[in-house]
Amino acid sequence: MAEWLSPAEWQAVALSLRVAIWAVLLSLPFAIFVAHALARWEFVGKQVLNGLVHLPLVLPPVVTGYLLLMTFGRRAPVGMFLEQTFGFTFAFQWTGAALAAAIMAFPLVVRAIRLSIEAVDPKLEHAARTLGAGNARVFATITLPLALPGIIAGAVLGYAKAMGEFGATITFVSNIPGQTQTLPSAIYSFLQVPGGESSAIRLVAIAIVISMTALILSEYLSKIIARKVRGQ
Amino acid sequence: MTVQINIRHAFDGFDLAARFDAPKGVTALFGASGSGKTTIINAVAGLLAPQNGRIVVDGRVLFDSKTGVNTPPNKRKIGYIFQDARLFPHMTVRQNLTYGRPTGPIDAVVDMLGLDSLLGRRPAKLSGGEAQRVAIGRALLSNPDLILADEPLAALDEARKSEILPYFEKLRDHAKVPILYVSHSANEVARLATTVVVLNKGRVTHAGSAETVLSDPTVTPTGVRSAGAVMQARVVTHDDDGLTVLSIGASNLIVPNCDAPVGTDLRLRIAAQDVMIATAPLSGISALNTLPATITAIRKGDGPGALVQLETGGAPFLARITQRSLTALGLTVGQTVHAVIKAVSIDR
Structure with missing residues (x-):
């Protein structure tokens, strides 16, 4: 495969895979927590939290990218703090691309997981409580396993979104080959130079293959797990 | 506990x-x-x-x-x-x-x-x-x-x-x-x-x-056919013809199909619709169980029925009869009657 892709193209594909996987791994625990809170708890500011979670979905991606830059950039407060304390920076690094992708994917992941947690019958959780299980055990042994098909669907959806994320990423971490040039930014760049179409088309084909594989795989996994969960 | x-x-x-x-x-x-x-x-x-x-x-x-x-x-x-x-x-x-x-x-x-x-x-x-x-x-x-x-x-x-x-x-x-x-x-x-x-x-x-x-007639609506009383009974003897004698309070009941050993305590249910009331001692009737009983309460239902609470040897039970019979027989609380029990179910 490496032979029919130029090193620059291959670099973009590998980077995109890495960015998308980390974006999902990064957002999944938070997404499960937030989805559970939104589905099951009553608290002050629930609507505000709900709004914040959905913000990246409705804001122009460039705005989200710019807000990230103002927060995590080299001269921004959080960015400076992270660099001085941990020597860690997001700005113009692949980690920044992963952060941007994670935030852009977050609302989709939360939505999918929230729906699947809401579909878990609270009566089963009550039954578990009467059998002596505390909140953590009820969540780990009843809610989480029964919501698993939705969590997988959410993760795959988030992965697809992270693979395709363009606006926030290019605004936040620019478009540096080998550093922050993901698949969509590479396609964009190749289309800007004369004679780049063939590279762009190869990358487009790869994007289609990766996305389709992810979708089919998630469909298949969700089906198997849903069948297991229902006990059939 | x-x-x-x-x-x-x-x-x-x-x-x-x-x-x-x-x-x-x-x-x-x-x-x-x-x-x-x-x-x-x-x-x-x-x-x-x-x-x-x-x-x-x-x-x-x-x-x-x-x-x-x-x-x-x-x-x-x-x-x-x-x-x-x-x-x-x-x-x-x-x-x-x-x-x-x-x-x-x-x-x-x-x-x-x-x-x-x-x-x-x-x-x-x-x-x-x-x-x-x-x-x-x-x-x-x-x-x-x-x-x-x-x-x-x-x-x-x-x-x-x-x-x-x-x-x-x-x-x-x-x-x-x-x-x-x-x-x-x-x-x-x-x-x-x-x-x-x-x-x-x-x-x-x-x-x-x-x-x-x-056995409280005010509890169960008279329209409910399953109204019935619960009684504690003890096995007295098993007779040769396959029937068993049970005691409830001072009275005896004769039932078929009971294989519990003599001396066992049983729980009986007598449905109100399986109890008839007679004001005079009966002769020439096939029912084996006729108990002397006292009327302790009467409750008329909304329909044609009435529930009569009876007591025999300290054990209360119910009879479900019609209001027409109630009037015809002139039943009143405190009256001594004869209760004919058509069927008994044994739970244990």
């Missing part, structure tokens, strides 16, 4: 105020739907916090609105058997059974409920009756101080009901903890209850032993 319950809770235009004690054995919460039975049982389980009240199980305060005690459900040591079984669908029967008790033997309960062949199955592959048996086992195995059952048979057909009822009888006779049993079926209550609490629109209208409450 006893349970003391005192609850006040108002919601959606419904006002519940219930106070009663539940001793060892089965305490049936009996009443029509909407009478507040499930609210009480959920308050005892901790799934609902009543606005006012106090719930004490065996000296342990689980809830007290005055002191702010509200033990979470998982710390209450209760075994809750739900109407819809509520087995965990993603676990096997064995995993369901051991959920409340991850360690320790389960064999005794598995044997008692006949669950051995089901252990590896998932709840989706169980019949309604099997699922309810597993639910009983799961509640028992959590080693509770109190068992709650919320209409556990209501979702089952008649055949399944009679399959599960004997397990609750076993539970009543062998469990060392009180059982709160919610039901709107007079038949189930008559068969299982040792104590009966009758609820109507959020108020306790009657509470006491099953013998007293179920």
Whole structure:
């Protein structure tokens, strides 16, 4: 495969895979927590939290990218703090691309997981409580396993979104080959130079293959797990 | 071990105020739907916090609105058997059974409920009756101080009901903890209850032993054909012709098909529609059981029927007759009559 892709193209594909996987791994625990809170708890500011979670979905991606830059950039407060304390920076690094992708994917992941947690019958959780299980055990042994098909669907959806994320990423971490040039930014760049179409088309084909594989795989996994969960 | 319950809770235009004690054995919460039975049982389980009240199980305060005690459900040591079984669908029967008790033997309960062949199955592959048996086992195995059952048979057909009822009888006779049993079926209550609490629109209208409450003509509407009394009887002799003589108080009853040893205490049910009343001693009648009885109460129903409470040797029971007969015979409270008992069912 490496032979029919130029090193620059291959670099973009590998980077995109890495960015998308980390974006999902990064957002999944938070997404499960937030989805559970939104589905099951009553608290002050629930609507505000709900709004914040959905913000990246409705804001122009460039705005989200710019807000990230103002927060995590080299001269921004959080960015400076992270660099001085941990020597860690997001700005113009692949980690920044992963952060941007994670935030852009977050609302989709939360939505999918929230729906699947809401579909878990609270009566089963009550039954578990009467059998002596505390909140953590009820969540780990009843809610989480029964919501698993939705969590997988959410993760795959988030992965697809992270693979395709363009606006926030290019605004936040620019478009540096080998550093922050993901698949969509590479396609964009190749289309800007004369004679780049063939590279762009190869990358487009790869994007289609990766996305389709992810979708089919998630469909298949969700089906198997849903069948297991229902006990059939 | 006893349970003391005192609850006040108002919601959606419904006002519940219930106070009663539940001793060892089965305490049936009996009443029509909407009478507040499930609210009480959920308050005892901790799934609902009543606005006012106090719930004490065996000296342990689980809830007290005055002191702010509200033990979470998982710390209450209760075994809750739900109407819809509520087995965990993603676990096997064995995993369901051991959920409340991850360690320790389960064999005794598995044997008692006949669950051995089901252990590896998932709840989706169980019949309604099997699922309810597993639910009983799961509640028992959590080693509770109190068992709650919320209409556990209501979702089952008649055949399944009679399959599960004997397990609750076993539970009543062998469990060392009180059982709160919610039901709107007079038949189930008559068969299982040792104590009966009758609820109507959020108020306790009657509470006491099953013998007293179920033979009270004001409890069961006369339209209910299953109205009947519960009596304690003892086996006296087995006669050569296959009949058995039982004693209730000072009187004797003759029944067929009883193989319990002499001296055994039995629980009898006499349905009100199986009792006839005669004002003079009868001769030339095929019925074997004619008991002298005193009328202790009369209640006319809305229809043509009436319930007459009778007492023989200290044991109360009911007769369901028509209001026309009531007038024709001129029956009054305090009158001595002869009760003809056509059929008796023996539970144990």
